[in-house]
Amino acid sequence: MTETAAPSASAPVSEADPFSAPHLAHPGPLHQQLREAGPVVRLSRYDVHALARYREVHTALVDWQTFQSGAGVGLADFRHERPWRPPSLLLEADPPHHDAPRRVLRDILAPLSLRRLGQRWQEAADHLVGTVLAERGTEFDAFDALASAYPLQVFPDAVGLGPHGRENLLPYGNMAFNAFGPRNDLVDADAHRVGKLSAWVNAQCTREALSEDGFGTRIWAAADRGDLTPAQAPLVVRSLLTAGVDTTVHGLAAALYAFATHPGEWQRLRERPELARVAFDEAVRRQSPVQTFFRTATTDVDIAGTRIPQGSKILLFLGSANRDPARWTDPDRFDLTRDPSGHVGFGMGIHQCVGQHVARLEAECLLTALARRVAHLELAGEPRRHLNNTLRSWASLPVRVRPTT
Template sequence: MTLTTAVPTSATDPFGDDVLADPLPFHHELREAGQVVHLERYDVYAMGRYAEVHAALVDWQRFQSGAGVGLSNFRREKPWRPPSLLLETDPPGHDAPRHVLEPILAPRSLRRLRESWQQTADDLVDSLLDRGTIDAVADLAEAYPLRVFPDAVGLGPDGREHLLPYGDHAFNAFGPPNHLVEKGQAGLPEVSGWVGEQCARDRLTPDGFGARIWEAADRGDITHDQAPLIVRSLLTAGVDTTVHALAAVIDGFLSAPDQWELLRRDPGRARVAFDEAIRWASPVQTFFRTATVDVPLGDAVIPAGEKILMFLGSANRDPRRWTDPDRFDLSRDPSGHVGFGMGLHQCVGQHVARLEAECVLRALASRVRAIEPAGESRRHLNNTLRAWASLPVRLVPA
């Protein structure tokens, strides 16, 4: 490949353990280097500034998803699983699955879940207050989504422990085949097999998201072959991302206790708090696109067929877009963040995640006077996700 001389280069491995543990210094270097940077280690292009990342996300014609949203190029390599009909297709193949899911996961459709989800959150927080010191990851951020989301999809009670390792491996696999991918390979047949089985019509309850997807197949809106793949997309991306976002919002309040006081005084800011955590921490850090044509960008040109790594986390802290970007601040409007993507492929399940977060934060705000650190926190490394493995906190009752 011939590089345009105007393209700056970087020898840093963005999937190295040190960068995954603390990506902020590399993000700063990436943004300052230019509009687009060539990553020598993987021979791909990278964008770290908000303007360029946002523009690429909404320009599906020139920056396609159909060649895979990970490092692997589906035009040249066979994927380890069937491509996601939502993340890894472009129009027209993307249209029908998206049109089926949007009304199922729309805020109006989710209203029926609000009361029961709020009660579940209230009960969970009450039980955690009895303990005082908890791990905000395992006891709250994982426990709540694993309780309500599989129910909403229509899964039975057994085997839900497979969802987190499956999702973790799927997001690791968007990166290079490093030790994080190897770690998940051993258990993959069991967890992947279980997830695949849950997508079958006869394994789903008649009142969940999954059943409505199969009903869309009966109407002819999608094919019966597509239905289980769409259900699988929900199970792949609908748990880990919310888990890590909930942990991120707790971490945000630990970093800025005054913002917790603000939420307690005004619980109506719960959704703003969640979106600010998505901006501030960006649980989904990166996604790839593939150039369909030569794309001019400033003085550079991204050649057709080349992979582009978009650093969503870097864009969400770009000072060109955000004032005081490193501060977790409930007084700002975070709605322009790219943590859920943007444009045609924007996360279709974002309203589900927001409802889960709102229920949890309202339960906490009405019962907890302070959230205090209670031990050493520990990061969980993933090629795509920014996550906590452990976040010990003390809940001080109101």
């Protein structure tokens, strides 16, 4: 990192590219450099300001009036560039346009509404774990067998998707989250299938494609009541399918990786399975599935003495904020005695992930099922990452287990 005086502010300047393969694969060193450089750093490669400390990231997330999402939460500026798809009514909209869709989803995904799914999802988790242990033995890829298999079963069921084509969900999410970054090799690698994947997802969002008792049909019922417009309903269903799978999959993988490398914490969970949700949040804090999002300044704004001009794109490093030692004691440690509440892995403020309770319920069911059947969990090889401009993604997580007797 080089530090010079920025032309219009006192912020240090970094020539680093946070979207380069080395930084995506190992973001920790860059995050530390950015935090140590100052509360605001200008990234010269993209001419954007970056916030990597918890305090400033949290402030920007909750102040939607100053740090807007409606111009896009990626590098692309929707005020001057045409989005590659209709913008998300939740992530990429601000009040008043954001209010009705979020209110509808908040009611559908409220904790009380999810309780009826608890027993069914727990049974599905118990069955999956039993099947994996019976068919794959004591060594298997936990990313493929558990972290991705479980959400791809229970969540699309809950939304009301049919059984065919679910293998498109992760590639579509990968494409969507890549698009929040610059037009680099990761984006270009998906260019050949943008049309096919988008067409499949859009087809699943129609009223006719959804079962009668799922989240999707309840969204369309909200349109029938006038709580949404008919044009908004499929976009809200799409938001569920985009944000409700990948982040949960990679959050579960982060939790399994943490337990495989912290055997004492695995034993703590086995002794106190009620810690499953705390464990998931601690894993999300420690290895945030969503690493970055952008905001746009609606006015000239001063942050810790640095003037950020109106209209500037601002890159928020959520993953860095969640490991800021000014906020977290020993932040790199996975610790079930920690209170991880306040982490920004699910965002914060009005744009905080509306489906976070769904993710926590899935994690609780799967981790509880695994803790009942597995006495010891460890790595059986080197995990592999899947690079994405926004997500801290996994490609494989080889583990070795010792089942309970």
